[in-house]
Amino acid sequence: MAIITIVSAKAAPGATSAAVALAVTWPAPVLLVGADPAGDDIIGGYLGPWIAKGWVHPAKGIVSFATATRHVEPDQACDLAAHTQLLPGGRNARVLLGLSDPAQIMGVGPAGWQRLARSLAASAGAGCASDAIVDCGRFGLATPRALLQVADLVLVAVRPQRRSVLATRPLIRLLQQQFQPQRLGVAVVAATPEQADEVVEVLKVPAGVHLPDDVVTARAFSDGATPLPRRSALTRTATAAGTRLHHVLNQPQLPQPRLVGARS
Template identity: 45%
Template sequence: MIAIVSGKGSPGGTTSLAALAAAWPAPVLLADCDPAGGDLALGWLGHWVVNGFLRTDVGVLSHFIATRHATAGDPGSLIEHVQAAPPARHVGLLAGLSTPGQHTAVGTAGWTRLTVALAAFKTVAGHPADALVDLGRFSSATPWPVLLAADLVLVAVRPTQRHVLAARPVLAELAERILPQRLGLAVCATTPAGTREVRVALGREAAVEVPMAARTAAVFSDGIDGGTPPHRSPLLRTARRVARRLHGTYHTYTPSEPRIPATAAPFHLLPGGAR
């Protein structure tokens, strides 16, 4: 499970996470856990919401309602609230909250149940499925159960003074509760020189670097071209390299567990109710 969070100024964390999901080399769960309200369904996948293929009321909130009487998280409870992303059929979307006020209804108990389900989510064959989690802008409402359970927490930042300064207090607060090896940077809309400057300024390694590519970024942020990115885009080529590296780093295999093919299978191969 990889979570991304940002400071002030919308540095591009949601856009970068959507690009990583589209480039992921295996079935992946893209979970919109921004307590202020989700942008993944309305942005990248907005075309499919408008035409009725995707529902914004199926996701984090519907999972909370369905499990509100449960005393513990159940990985099997999650699949009925996940929908396949039409532009990338290997991606399952857990749509986010519609309004900030819904976060209060979910509460710590709801986020904890969801975290257990995210962390233990498996394919129909019983193999673990990766989860990419968007937490939006870091605030007092950010669900700590997700942060503490993630294998890697990334702070999104652009190579600008404003975004670097906004990232510093976020990193400082996260560092109080998250081990150094589990905390890194996602440098967005960057160049090699820009990434070096951010690393020096913040004293952290960049686990993710996403280059500036306005047209492709607009696909993932605003859903242009139906949310289908151009395959030869520099941004998507970089996202594929990063996705393969992250998948290889955080996936371990036993002799009895076959490796997932390089070409990702459709998300509907995951358990029973996936849409």
């Protein structure tokens, strides 16, 4: 199964909303991971109403995982199941909550992020039953690079506005030095098809995801407004995008053909 990591160059480009929208509408079992080192916006946003009712517990997630596995070697995979919870509204989705307070990053540390990356790679590997969507928030010095390194696809969230596109260009250039072209794309958020095409043309990176400008539904995914619009343009587009990504990223890798008589 596949790991998709979403980052952004600026604050509030819609990275978290896109991650939640994809997870809620994903066509197969999926784990949503709130891995923003500046604090998990999923906790105070989409899951806010469920946390207030006691249905979701913010203390159960990456912090509890890092604490429980603190004596494990960083390169060893650990079981994530005990630290995940059902994602309300999702078809077959679970969530691994992130930091409710940025100060908690000290309790996770580089080794904790490394263990998480190894564990995600193991739980989303070939023959496993779950994909993973990881929201790393705004890219910076504290960004857990290990979670990008294990990703099958890194998406950079961007809006079609000029300032968002210009701020994204340096990040795209940086990531192009670290990832193969097929592992890098953009998630163009709140854009028309024409605007998405323009963004792709400027950034010279394919559009992994394009989500339309749908303020009401976007608010539901970002702030937990209910009921969740199931037939809106944003929900339908996210469903189609998730279905496409799931099937493309999980296609079996065919061996390269070898010419008969060719030397080994």
